[in-house]
Amino acid sequence: MLVKEGISVESESSSSVIMMKAVGKEGSLWGAGFRRLRRNRLAVFGLLLVLIFFVTAIVGPAVAPYDFLSQSIDEAMRGPSALHWFGTDALGRDIFSRILYGARTAALVALTTTAISLLIGIALGCLAGFLQGWVDEFVMWITDIVMSLPSLLLAILVNTALKRPVAMWFGQMYIQTGNPVFLNVLWLDYVLVFGALALIGWAGYARLIRGQVLSIGRTLYVDAARSLGANTGRIIGRHIVPNAIGPVIVAVTQGMGAAIVAESSLSFLGIGVQPPNASWGSMLSDGLLLWRTFPHLMVIPAVTIGVIQIGFIFLGDGLNDALNPRQ
Amino acid sequence: MFGYLIKRSLRWSSGILLVLFFSYAMMFYGAGDPIKRMFVDLREGSTSVDEAMIEKIRVSYGLDQPFPVQFANYLGKLMQGDMGYSIREQRDVMTMVRKRLPISMQLGLVATVLGALIGVPLGVVAALNHNRRLDALIVSVIVFINALPIFVTGPLLLVFLVLVLKIIDVPFGWKGIFDSQVILPVTVLALGPLPSIVRMTRIGMLEVMGNDYIRTARAKGLPERTVILRHMLRPVLIPVVTSLGLIMITLVNGAIFVELIFNIPGFGKLTLQGLQQVDYPIIMTVVFVGTIIVMVSNLLVDFVYPLLDPRITRD
Numbered sequence: 001m002l003v004k005e006g007i008s009v010e011s012e013s014s015s016s017v018i019m020m021k022a023v024g025k026e027g028s029l030w031g032a033g034f035r036r037l038r039r040n041r042l043a044v045f046g047l048l049l050v051l052i053f054f055v056t057a058i059v060g061p062a063v064a065p066y067d068f069l070s071q072s073i074d075e076a077m078r079g080p081s082a083l084h085w086f087g088t089d090a091l092g093r094d095i096f097s098r099i100l101y102g103a104r105t106a107a108l109v110a111l112t113t114t115a116i117s118l119l120i121g122i123a124l125g126c127l128a129g130f131l132q133g134w135v136d137e138f139v140m141w142i143t144d145i146v147m148s149l150p151s152l153l154l155a156i157l158v159n160t161a162l163k164r165p166v167a168m169w170f171g172q173m174y175i176q177t178g179n180p181v182f183l184n185v186l187w188l189d190y191v192l193v194f195g196a197l198a199l200i201g202w203a204g205y206a207r208l209i210r211g212q213v214l215s216i217g218r219t220l221y222v223d224a225a226r227s228l229g230a231n232t233g234r235i236i237g238r239h240i241v242p243n244a245i246g247p248v249i250v251a252v253t254q255g256m257g258a259a260i261v262a263e264s265s266l267s268f269l270g271i272g273v274q275p276p277n278a279s280w281g282s283m284l285s286d287g288l289l290l291w292r293t294f295p296h297l298m299v300i301p302a303v304t305i306g307v308i309q310i311g312f313i314f315l316g317d318g319l320n321d322a323l324n325p326r327q
Numbered sequence: 328m329f330g331y332l333i334k335r336s337l338r339w340s341s342g343i344l345l346v347l348f349f350s351y352a353m354m355f356y357g358a359g360d361p362i363k364r365m366f367v368d369l370r371e372g373s374t375s376v377d378e379a380m381i382e383k384i385r386v387s388y389g390l391d392q393p394f395p396v397q398f399a400n401y402l403g404k405l406m407q408g409d410m411g412y413s414i415r416e417q418r419d420v421m422t423m424v425r426k427r428l429p430i431s432m433q434l435g436l437v438a439t440v441l442g443a444l445i446g447v448p449l450g451v452v453a454a455l456n457h458n459r460r461l462d463a464l465i466v467s468v469i470v471f472i473n474a475l476p477i478f479v480t481g482p483l484l485l486v487f488l489v490l491v492l493k494i495i496d497v498p499f500g501w502k503g504i505f506d507s508q509v510i511l512p513v514t515v516l517a518l519g520p521l522p523s524i525v526r527m528t529r530i531g532m533l534e535v536m537g538n539d540y541i542r543t544a545r546a547k548g549l550p551e552r553t554v555i556l557r558h559m560l561r562p563v564l565i566p567v568v569t570s571l572g573l574i575m576i577t578l579v580n581g582a583i584f585v586e587l588i589f590n591i592p593g594f595g596k597l598t599l600q601g602l603q604q605v606d607y608p609i610i611m612t613v614v615f616v617g618t619i620i621v622m623v624s625n626l627l628v629d630f631v632y633p634l635l636d637p638r639i640t641r642d
Contacts (some may be wrong), residue, residue: 145342146627148572150579150617156602157614158351261476267585268478272603284478295486298510302479313474325616 033246036322043318049311050253056108060100067097080296087296089286095296101278106308109193109263109273110256115196122203122242128206129213139206146203152265152287155196159271166191189273197262201255208251212244246323253319257312264305280305328633335629339498339622346618347405351398354607363445383593405615411608419611423597429614430501430592432584434509435578438516442574446521447567450528453624457533478584481515485588501591512589519577524567565635572625578619581635 037038037043040104080087086095126138167188174182181187216222222239230238267281275282280301287298347529351453385391389413390401391503455467472480488511489497495511501523502508535541538558545551584597601609 068630074612108411130359141338142345145345148342148576148621150576150621152580152583153598153614153617156598157353157610160602160605160607161350161353163357165357197497207635247368257474265476265478269587269599269602281478284482286585288482290485292490293481295490299486306475306479306483309476309479310471310474313470317470 014232015314026187033322036109037318040318040321042237042314043322044289045310046314046316046318049308050315053103053308053311054107056100056103058104063100065097066094086300089297091285098283099280099300102280102283102301102304105273105277105279106260106263109197110259111258112190113197113201113263114252114256116194117201117255118205118248120202122209124202125206126213127210129210134327136210140210143203143206146200147207151200151262154200155262155266156269156271158196158199159192162192162195163188167197183306186273186277188260189277193263193266193272196266197259200262204255205248207249208247209244210245213240215241216240220318223277235264247320250284250316250320251325252310253314257309257316259311260312329441331633336626339626339629340498343618343622346404347615348398350611350614351401352394355394355397368630370459376488404562407470409617410508411610413606415604415606420608423615424529424612427592427597428594430512430591431582431595434516434585434591434593435582438513438578438581439507439520441522442514442517442520443567445517447528447560447564447623450525450563451532451560453525453529453557454532464642466625469522469525472518475582477515477519478588480518481588484515501593511584512591513514514582517584519581520559520574523570523573527567527570531566532559535559535562561639564581565632568635569628569632571628573622575621575624579620 008256015301038046089095089098124139124143128136170188173179174231216239222235225235225239263272263283264279267279268285269273270282270285272281273279275286283301284298284305287294287296287301291298382391389397390399408421410424413423416423449465449469449526456462456500503635541554541558544554549625567622582593582595583598584595585591586593590596594613597609598613600606602612
């Protein structure tokens with residue numbers, strides 16, 4: 001029996017080796033996907049914008065011509081000029097530098113909230129997909145409800161309700177550890193935004209991953225692998241994850257764009273990342289007060305958010321076409 | 328059929344209950360003592376109100392009770408339409424909602440109609456010109472509209488129309504739904520549901536167009552207009568109608584931004600007010616009302632769906 005299992009696993013893996021070789025003639029599955037992506041001009045354009053965005057987030061504050069906080073009343077409300085490319089705001093801060101710094105805020109929020117919601121989504125989606133039965137029903141019930149809620153209201157609720165307890169917790173942590181990190185109000189804003197956005201973001205991932213687990217679990221090749229004696233770990237590692245990962249990558253790309261928009265919308269409403277820290281959303285709402293006389297205050301952050309968002313959408317659509325050719 | 332309706336009702340009402348429980352728990356454990364906050368808020372850092380007095384008020388409001396009792400009380404009051412008092416304004420929140428909500432409802436209704444009136448024909452035209460230039464144009468415009476959030480398109484449209492083209496004056500405030508000032512806010516609001524309406528119409532049309540009964544309709548000599556309107560559009564509109572829940576989400580979210588940008592004293596502005604003044608009863612009520620709006624439209628869709636598409640209740 002043992003020997004038999006050993007042989008069958010062996011034969012199962014060798015059959016997939018043959019498969020890989022057959023595919024290998026035209027390059028691997030990923031290589032083919034990448035080539036399809038490269039042929040799609042819009043997707044390449046989107047990829048370029050997304051790359052610029054992340055590079056700006058990393059090096060932007062270092063190469064910014066001015067400190068994003070430095071104010072100067074003499075220079076306030078200037079239009080775009082050679083000295084200040086995007087002009088200055090009501091406090092005389094250089095808008096170009098603030099846009100660059102805002103990219104870091106946006107990237108941090110996008111990466112962290114996507115990571116948190118993806119982790120929750122993977123955990124709950126796998127739980128529902130593998131256990132099925134009442135666990136599945138329960139998880140899907142909550143997922144449906146979260147997805148059918150006015151998400152912005154929920155984020156507002158969580159953000160305002162958690163502000164006091166998190167601030168108190170920060171205070172206690174500072175007393176206990178003496179770590180100056182806990183005195184920083186910036187991190188408080190971030191924690192609140194992460195919490196609020198992850199709470200509304202996980203449901204989409206959970207539903208997607210559950211669907212993937214269920215549909216791939218039913219395919220003939222998983223049946224075949226199972227009947228050849230592959231254990232659950234092997235089925236997950238070799239069959240379910242590689243086949244489920246394409247749609248998840250697409251969802252993550254689109255989710256990051258959505259997280260950037262969600263962060264700017266919270267900051268726009270005055271509850272996300274707050275001034276003096278630079279966030280495109282709060283810059284936009286600052287510009288709203290004076291747009292008739294100084295439209296650049298409003299137009300520049302608006303266009304920035306729009307361009308980055310379009311980059312993520314184009315890249316997401318391109319990845320969808322490239323990685324999920326069966327659709 | 329009956330079982331199906333019961334099941335759907337249970338699903339959405341349990342959803343409302345879950346949201347209420349969650350938001351109440353959030354406020355209960357997150358917001359702290361409302362009475363203390365009331366006094367601290369009125370006089371910053373003041374200690375002139377003594378503990379015994381605060382305790383007395385707390386007992387009189389039932390705030391000394393444990394969480395389950397307080398939550399049950401809250402639900403009971405909610406059933407009677409009592410949503411509590413605004414901390415800052417010392418006013419009945421229900422009256423505020425009753426004054427503000429109709430404004431947003433009117434805007435939302437007009438925006439939905441506008442979205443449908445523009446979106447459905449656009450989707451039909453795109454599908455009829457499938458793989459031609461017009462189709463590509465419509466699809467790419469829709470991609471752009473979908474990508475740009477409302478708080479980006481709103482300001483950009485304002486700058487473009489008021490400062491660049493100079494064709495309108497700054498729309499500001501609320502003078503009733505029939506005033507020309509609502510044109511821009513409603514247009515911006517309608518941009519929210521527009522992409523999904525166009526996309527669903529287009530995809531639905533493309534699926535339906537190749538069917539045998541369309542060929543039959545054409546073969547028996549019906550004018551093209553009748554074929555499109557009666558034979559193609561009918562099955563296509565079902566998914567559009569049933570996405571009402573999603574449309575409502577974009578409208579509730581959109582109302583907040585549109586009313587901020589154009590300074591309209593509606594439901595969204597009330598949300599902002601609760602937010603800026605950290606007025607918990609207002610925030611809770613706003614979440615509750617927003618949830619009710621979306622859940623009830625979902626329920627409505629579930630009730631109407633079997634009438635539009637009889638296949639749905641058969642399983």
